[in-house]
Amino acid sequence: MFPTVSLLTTILLAFSITVSSVEVSNSPITLPIARRLNVSDGIINLLQRDKARMAALRDSSLSHAGLGTSISNVGNSYLLAVGVGSPPKTYNLIVDTGSSNTWIGAGTPYVKTKTSVNTGRAVSVGYGSGFFSGTEYLDTVTLGQGLTIPHQSIGVASSSSGFAGVDGILGMGPVDLTLDTLTKEPKTTIPTVTDSLHSQGTIQREVFSISFEPTNSQPVTNGELTFGETDAHKYxxxxxxxxxxxxxxxxxxxxxxxxxxxxxxxxxxxxxxxxxxxxxxxxxxxxxxxxxxxxxxxxxxxxxxxxxxxxxxxxxxxxxxxxxxxxxxxxxxxxxxxxxxxxxxxxxxxxxxxxxxxxxxxxxxxxxxxxxxxxxxxxxxxxxxxxxxxxxxxxxxxxxxxxx
Incomplete structure (x- = not known):
């Protein structure tokens, strides 16, 4: 779900294709992610939700008026428990490679702590199946052991639609997808969590990898998200x-x-x-x-x-x-x-x-x-x-x- 202009879509350099294993350290920073079908409203039409997503991903016109475009298929979500604040409060966020803004407040309300800084900047992202709008905060984001990001930009929703059963999104897309999502500051981007991990030196390369396992159960923890490298046990x-x-x-x-x-x-x-x-x-x-x-x-x-x-x-x-x-x-x-x-x-x-x-x-x-x-x-x-x-x-x- 990338804001061109996820649910549960930049970089333009071309180079020759290589075939090799990525160097793996002895201790990959790997976090579990869980798949969940959101059946709180009964039968879900996942195809219809995906179709709405496809239309918005292709439609750059939604970026006009300062809205970044993303799509979230909240009917079929892949969730990571993310801590925000100090002490951290846990929010269940959709892991979304199709969008880049990280935001909370759709379900569990944001709790301000000693690390919360209100920037006063309005932030808004339109989605094919909903939206969120609110205020940008800087706060400590904890993704897992050894993965703490101080002063990470997050959106705190004052209003949102289409995200029943989840707390928001962990945006894993390219940073350019955050362009224009600060509604009063056009042509401005916001650092993503991967961006921040790299810039603060926690990971040496701005890279993440994902492992899923086929499943016929629900809900189930059947995925892993690894930052900075790959996990050789998974491929x-x-x-x-x-x-x-x-x-x-x-x-x-x-x-x-x-x-x-x-x-x-x-x-x-x-x-x-x-x-x-x-x-x-x-x-x-x-x-x-x-x-x-x-x-x-x-x-x-x-x-x-x-x-x-x-x-x-x-x-x-x-x-x-x-x-x-x-x-x-x-x-x-x-x-x-x-x-x-x-x-x-x-x-x-x-x-x-x-x-x-x-x-x-x-x-x-x-x-x-x-x-x-x-x-x-x-x-x-x-x-x-x-x-x-x-x-x-x-x-x-x-x-x-x-x-x-």
């Missing part, structure tokens, strides 16, 4: 890097180039899109989606909006291959399924088979043709490296898991 083989794209829209986010094939058939030629923890499904351009739909035989389901396949169609499914930076990352047929144990949460039939690939609702070509959301990230380790303007991926022990 297999080597990490392959690809540069941040220079494409017009995707470059505002954690954007890359990729092509996609279904089996041996190319359904999407090399184009620009983003990698995003705040998107529940995988989205591809309309022409590619039509090819995928035809090849799988999937029928749009009226209840969930997802493609539904029969048992025989599932048995005939082929691998979905993502070609990125000279490497191929494969989603097996099982990895293309929504977890059947969670069908009822999204209004689906309990034993039905739903595919996690959906239509981004725009034809190939506008510079924002795909989003590799959670179904991709739960199968591949991901490294977001702002220092070197690149993203890395590696296989994991769960890449070919048959959990769905």
């Amino acid at each position: 297999t083989g080597a990490i392959t890097y690809t540069p941040i794209t220079t494409g017009q829209t995707a470059s505002n986010y954690w954007g890359i180039k990729e092509s996609i094939s279904y089996g041996s058939t190319t359904i999407m030629s090399s184009t620009d899109g983003i990698v995003d923890t705040g998107t529940t499904f995988i989205f591809i351009a309309t022409d590619a989606y039509k090819k995928y739909k035809s090849a799988t035989g999937g029928i749009p389901d009226s209840a969930t909006g997802l493609l539904r396949v029969s048992s025989s169609q599932y048995k005939a499914l082929k691998n979905l291959n993502f070609h990125i930076g000279g490497e191929t990352y494969t989603l097996t047929p099982n990895a293309q399924l929504w977890p059947r144990a969670l069908n009822t949460y999204i209004g689906g039939a309990s034993k039905a088979m739903y595919l996690v690939v959906s239509d981004i609702d725009s034809a190939n070509g506008p510079g924002f043709d795909f989003v590799n959301g959670y179904p991709f990230l739960e199968r591949f380790y991901s490294v977001f490296d702002a220092t070197n303007s690149r993203i890395g991926f590696a296989t994991t022990a769960y890449t070919n898991s048959e959990i769905n």
Whole structure:
């Protein structure tokens, strides 16, 4: 969810792709993150929420009038317990690579302590499914043991909408996505938490990595967030890097180039899109989606909006291959399924088979043709490296898991 202008989308330097393992220290600074489907209001239409997110991510017009643009899919959230103040009070924040502002106050009220400094500056971010507005504070933010940031800029919401059940967002996007979010100070950016950790010397490189494990349970702590480096226990083989794209829209986010094939058939030629923890499904351009739909035989389901396949169609499914930076990352047929144990949460039939690939609702070509959301990230380790303007991926022990 990056404010161009997350739920639960900059860097423009290009360089040659390298294949290597990132150097790992003996003690990675790693924090647990938990996945939670927010069912407080009953059945959740995750596809509809994702669709609203896609529209806002592509629409730079929302930045006019001083609003940064972000999207948060609060229906499917990945939460980190974050301490604010001294002594710290805990807030459950969405870990969002699609936005960069960190803010609290949607649920648990902000408690001022001896480290709280009111800057008096108004801050506001518009989201496809809501918004927050309030005041910027500087305060001590504690992300975990050894990860304390004094004088971190945070937004304290005086009003917000669309964030039931969570306290706010931990923005993990590029710092440029905070541009214009201080409503009376255009062209001003705000340091992100990763920015601050790097500038104060806590981490040597402005990089973080994310590990998810496929799950059919809810809620569950099935992820880890590592700052400054990677955790070699969480991936297999080597990490392959690809540069941040220079494409017009995707470059505002954690954007890359990729092509996609279904089996041996190319359904999407090399184009620009983003990698995003705040998107529940995988989205591809309309022409590619039509090819995928035809090849799988999937029928749009009226209840969930997802493609539904029969048992025989599932048995005939082929691998979905993502070609990125000279490497191929494969989603097996099982990895293309929504977890059947969670069908009822999204209004689906309990034993039905739903595919996690959906239509981004725009034809190939506008510079924002795909989003590799959670179904991709739960199968591949991901490294977001702002220092070197690149993203890395590696296989994991769960890449070919048959959990769905």
